Amino acid sequence: MRPAHQGAPGLAHGGVLATALDETLGSLNWLLRTIAVTGRLETDFRRPVPVGSVLHLEAEVTAVAGRKIYSTATGRLGGPEGPVAVRADALFVEVKVDHFIDNGRPEEIRVAMNDPDQIRRARAFEVNP
Numbered sequence: 628m629r630p631a632h633q634g635a636p637g638l639a640h641g642g643v644l645a646t647a648l649d650e651t652l653g654s655l656n657w658l659l660r661t662i663a664v665t666g667r668l669e670t671d672f673r674r675p676v677p678v679g680s681v682l683h684l685e686a687e688v689t690a691v692a693g694r695k696i697y698s699t700a701t702g703r704l705g706g707p708e709g710p711v712a713v714r715a716d717a718l719f720v721e722v723k724v725d726h727f728i729d730n731g732r733p734e735e736i737r738v739a740m741n742d743p744d745q746i747r748r749a750r751a752f753e754v755n756p
């Protein structure tokens with residue numbers, strides 16, 4: 628956690644912590660080779676997270692039902708076995724690439740899809756490496 632992530636003096640902002648959890652959870656969809664967006668993100672803030680500390684994030688898929696991907700994430704302080712500071716339960720919903728073309732900036736999506744580096748990065752994840 629850097630000073631730019633601060634909310635109250637010396638402590639990480641909850642929205643930044645939720646973003647970190649969302650990003651970690653979103654990475655799981657690459658493992659599933661699925662394009663999905665966050666439909667629901669329920670976050671518990673259990674301990675304050677000091678600026679300057681390292682948050683150890685871990686996430687797992689708990690269930691898949693049709694287009695729905697349920698997952699959970701924890702952020703721990705002091706190490707991977709440290710006390711839980713934040714946790715989240717999420718529902719991601721699988722979408723077609725059209726979701727981004729229709730609602731976002733289509734030209735940037737097309738550039739990303741034609742960028743071999745982007746594709747390499749997306750495929751760099753392995754299931755249970």
Ligand SMILES: CCCCCCCCCCCCCCCC(=O)SCCNC(=O)CCNC(=O)[C@H](O)C(C)(C)COP(=O)(O)OP(=O)(O)OC[C@H]1O[C@@H](n2cnc3c(N)ncnc32)[C@H](O)[C@@H]1OP(=O)(O)O
Pocket residue numbers: 649650653662663664665666667693694695718720722724727736739740745746749
């Ligand atoms: C190689 C290069 C490629 C480049 C190209 C790809 C780009 C790859 C970018 C990835 C990027 C990731 C980014 C990080 C994660 C974000 O930050 S995503 C951004 C934040 N999230 C959003 O903007 C999502 C906005 N919401 C939506 O667009 C729509 O509500 C959704 C989520 C797509 C669902 O809409 P829908 O497709 O019409 O589906 P819908 O039938 O409403 O729901 C499907 C099911 O989910 C359930 N559901 C939906 N929402 C909820 C909810 N909130 N609570 C409970 N249940 C729900 C429904 O009840 C339904 O259940 P069933 O009836 O099937 O049992």
